[in-house]
Amino acid sequence: MDSLPDGRPASWEQLESWAAPEADRIDGPANPQARLRLFGQEESAVRVTLYRDHHAWCPYCQKVWLWLEEHRIPYRVRKVTMVCYGEKEPWFLRLVPSGMLPALELDGRLITESDRILEALELAFGPLGRPLADPQVLALRQLERLLFRAWCQWLCVPGLGERGERQAAEAFDRLAATMAQALEAGPGHFFLDDLSSADVVFVPYVERMNASLAYYKGHLLRQRHGAIDRWFRALEERSTYLGSQSDFHTHAHDLPPQMGGCYANGSDIQRGLAARIDRGPWPIPMADGSDPETSQIEPADSAAVALARVLRHRRPLLDRYGQGEERFATALRAALTTLIERRPMAPPAGTAMELRTLAQRISVPRDMPLHAARRLREALEQTASLDPRDPDAVPLPTPLHHRRDQDPRPFLQGIL
Numbered sequence: 001m002d003s004l005p006d007g008r009p010a011s012w013e014q015l016e017s018w019a020a021p022e023a024d025r026i027d028g029p030a031n032p033q034a035r036l037r038l039f040g041q042e043e044s045a046v047r048v049t050l051y052r053d054h055h056a057w058c059p060y061c062q063k064v065w066l067w068l069e070e071h072r073i074p075y076r077v078r079k080v081t082m083v084c085y086g087e088k089e090p091w092f093l094r095l096v097p098s099g100m101l102p103a104l105e106l107d108g109r110l111i112t113e114s115d116r117i118l119e120a121l122e123l124a125f126g127p128l129g130r131p132l133a134d135p136q137v138l139a140l141r142q143l144e145r146l147l148f149r150a151w152c153q154w155l156c157v158p159g160l161g162e163r164g165e166r167q168a169a170e171a172f173d174r175l176a177a178t179m180a181q182a183l184e185a186g187p188g189h190f191f192l193d194d195l196s197s198a199d200v201v202f203v204p205y206v207e208r209m210n211a212s213l214a215y216y217k218g219h220l221l222r223q224r225h226g227a228i229d230r231w232f233r234a235l236e237e238r239s240t241y242l243g244s245q246s247d248f249h250t251h252a253h254d255l256p257p258q259m260g261g262c263y264a265n266g267s268d269i270q271r272g273l274a275a276r277i278d279r280g281p282w283p284i285p286m287a288d289g290s291d292p293e294t295s296q297i298e299p300a301d302s303a304a305v306a307l308a309r310v311l312r313h314r315r316p317l318l319d320r321y322g323q324g325e326e327r328f329a330t331a332l333r334a335a336l337t338t339l340i341e342r343r344p345m346a347p348p349a350g351t352a353m354e355l356r357t358l359a360q361r362i363s364v365p366r367d368m369p370l371h372a373a374r375r376l377r378e379a380l381e382q383t384a385s386l387d388p389r390d391p392d393a394v395p396l397p398t399p400l401h402h403r404r405d406q407d408p409r410p411f412l413q414g415i416l
């Protein structure tokens with residue numbers, strides 16, 4: 001890589017030359033950007049269309065997504081806006097009047113409800129591991145719902161008080177221990193013989209529990225239950241899961257509007273963890289040296305991947321965060337230069353607020369994978385902290401009741 005001769009930010013052309021090449025969305029690893037997945041087959045083999053959210057956040061969509069990826073079923077994707085992020089597309093409301101996601105077309109037949117969708121897929125393509133109606137799988141599916149309810153009763157009920165917090169935490173922990181026991185009863189790190197629909201059903205919400213309980217309760221699920229940590233580690237060995245995996249920051253700020261509120265317990269541990277999740281640096285150090293978010297070491301190209309993803313959406317990002325002003329464009333080039341060269345660089349005076357606002361809105365996996373997002377958030381923060389006029393500027397607050405600040409429309413030009 002050519003180093004710049006002085007402290008000036010790299011030009012857009014120079015930045016382009018540093019960006020990672022685009023991965024193969026159709027036949028390469030699982031990714032949230034794909035509109036078609038073929039797994040090396042002909043397009044004529046496609047029997048499935050998955051209607052899922054633009055935001056790559058909907059947990060029920062993640063369940064179906066992961067199942068299709070694990071089973072390597074060719075499918076098309078049509079993306080829809082969740083009400084929390086913007087206006088629902090009229091064409092989708094004509095197809096599914098409730099507007100609920102996911103929906104799936106199989107051989108031209110429309111199916112809604114994620115469990116019905118998995119059942120239909122299983123009938124058409126065979127089970128993923130053990131069938132959904134297998135008694136052990138059924139029992140695990142019921143356990144997942146119980147765990148989900150206990151999580152909601154801890155996370156989403158305001159004013160629990162000290163005693164209520166303790167009781168809700170204990171009730172959740174008992175069910176998490178039951179999940180851990182079920183995992184320990186299996187021959188490997190998954191519930192049954194190998195990864196199956198039972199694991200896929202647990203993934204979306206246990207991922208959200210792990211993130212939200214760290215942020216709002218200072219509770220580290222993976223540290224508390226070794227079998228759950230080993231399960232995550234086994235998942236994190238799979239490119240299917242890594243393509244769909246979100247991070248603590250994204251879940252912490254996307255859950256409140258979806259769940260009707262998430263309530264912090266205010267403990268010292270909770271506040272410390274929340275501050276680190278919001279602003280880094282990463283990884284968040286644990287006493288045993290582990291990383292509570294991921295067992296994956298950072299890929300060598302994570303900064304270049306982050307850069308490529310920003311450059312792809314450069315125009316709407318400049319409009320949204322800098323109102324198209326040259327000042328912000330220069331600040332962003334400074335941050336991107338720092339991202340690649342790891343060399344601190346001051347932005348134009350008065351741009352720290354916009355840089356930090358952007359850092360708070362990077363969404364994983366929608367925008368980029370976990371490690372790429374960490375790098376980009378760090379580079380934006382480092383650049384903001386060197387603002388000659390306002391180094392401590394605070395970002396615009398992240399809305400709690402909706403996320404229309406994340407409306408996907410400006411980013412869809414030329415993509416649909």
Ligand SMILES: N[C@@H](CCC(=O)N[C@@H](CS)C(=O)NCC(=O)O)C(=O)O
Nearest residue numbers: 058059060082083100101102113114
């Ligand atoms: N029981 C349904 C639940 C699906 C669901 O709650 N989907 C939410 C997103 S996570 C939704 O589409 N809400 C409407 C919206 O956000 O626009 C299933 O399993 O598919």
